[in-house]
Amino acid sequence: MSDTVLKVSDLTVQYPTASGSFHATRNVSFSLQRGERFGLVGESGSGKSTTILALMRMLKGGLVSSGSLELNGRELTRLDDEAFRKLRFAEMSLVPQGAMNSLNPVLRIGAQIGDIYDDHGVRHGGADRERIIGDLLTRVGLSPEVQRRYPHELSGGMKQRVCIAMSIALTPSLILADEPTSALDVMVQKQVLATLGRVQRDIGAAIILIGHDMALMAHFVTTLGVMYRGELIEVGPVRDVFSNPQHEYTRMLINSLPSFDRQARFIKAAHQEALP
Numbered sequence: 369m370s371d372t373v374l375k376v377s378d379l380t381v382q383y384p385t386a387s388g389s390f391h392a393t394r395n396v397s398f399s400l401q402r403g404e405r406f407g408l409v410g411e412s413g414s415g416k417s418t419t420i421l422a423l424m425r426m427l428k429g430g431l432v433s434s435g436s437l438e439l440n441g442r443e444l445t446r447l448d449d450e451a452f453r454k455l456r457f458a459e460m461s462l463v464p465q466g467a468m469n470s471l472n473p474v475l476r477i478g479a480q481i482g483d484i485y486d487d488h489g490v491r492h493g494g495a496d497r498e499r500i501i502g503d504l505l506t507r508v509g510l511s512p513e514v515q516r517r518y519p520h521e522l523s524g525g526m527k528q529r530v531c532i533a534m535s536i537a538l539t540p541s542l543i544l545a546d547e548p549t550s551a552l553d554v555m556v557q558k559q560v561l562a563t564l565g566r567v568q569r570d571i572g573a574a575i576i577l578i579g580h581d582m583a584l585m586a587h588f589v590t591t592l593g594v595m596y597r598g599e600l601i602e603v604g605p606v607r608d609v610f611s612n613p614q615h616e617y618t619r620m621l622i623n624s625l626p627s628f629d630r631q632a633r634f635i636k637a638a639h640q641e642a643l644p
């Protein structure tokens with residue numbers, strides 16, 4: 369079996385606007401191997417979220433106007449909606465930016481996780497399911513009893529952990545994470561990201577992590593892609609991008625890090641084995 373999980377070729381996404389069609393991404397190409405950690409950085413509006421929403425077929429108003437998206441050898445752009453629905457969670461899942469908005473406020477956590485199993489025809493039956501959901505919550509650092517709670521009874525970090533639990537419930541081969549910790553305070557960010565990294569490694573999934581924080585990125589990812597005005601202008605091993613950036617915009621991103629000392633620390637971090 370090939371080790372390539374994802375192959376994105378020449379992805380172009382357009383949003384229709386009053387003044388014509390707007391290209392949010394242009395000819396974006398990259399691929400991911402099993403277990404690879406790929407970070408996407410770039411200024412606001414550069415097309416990072418559009419890229420992963422196109423993968424999940426969750427674009428709001430946008431259209432994939434050309435390109436190919438191959439997941440585990442299957443062309444996604446040719447799948448019908450029903451086939452695509454089956455593939456979400458099972459082969460590819462999304463950890464959204466704001467857990468607050470993605471969890472259903474009127475359903476207990478256990479029921480929301482249970483829905484994923486139901487939607488995919490996974491039967492556990494009674495107590496067995498409670499144990500399975502409890503085990504899943506334990507894997508992301510939560511107590512099994514969290515399944516009996518409603519989202520409003522949980523902290524932001526706990527909710528984001530629930531979203532991580534959901535994303536691995538069916539052991540997909542690809543996890544997409546859109547700034548999964550940006551709404552959390554710095555210490556909680558690190559812990560939640562460490563949990564995401566641990567479970568991703570446990571299940572052997574590849575991951576695309578979108579983020580703004582270059583320091584967090586340097587610690588987490590092995591490959592870094594830089595987006596600028598809808599184009600993927602640079603992609604390579606994170607240490608190469610940090611120590612030998614090819615594009616002016618990438619140089620600017622690195623130079624915008626607070627001081628030379630800290631830059632040196634980040635480059636060093638990028639040279640160490642990715643954490644956790």
Ligand SMILES: Nc1ncnc2c1ncn2[C@@H]1O[C@H](COP(=O)(O)OP(=O)(O)OP(=O)(O)O)[C@@H](O)[C@H]1O
Nearest residue numbers: 383392411412413414415416417418419428429430
């Ligand atoms: N529904 C939409 N309709 C029209 N234009 C959109 C829509 N969603 C995004 N865009 C535009 O597409 C471009 C790319 O947006 P995208 O959200 O992918 O950027 P991003 O790099 O993820 O930004 P951020 O870091 O702020 O999340 C932006 O110019 C944005 O204004």
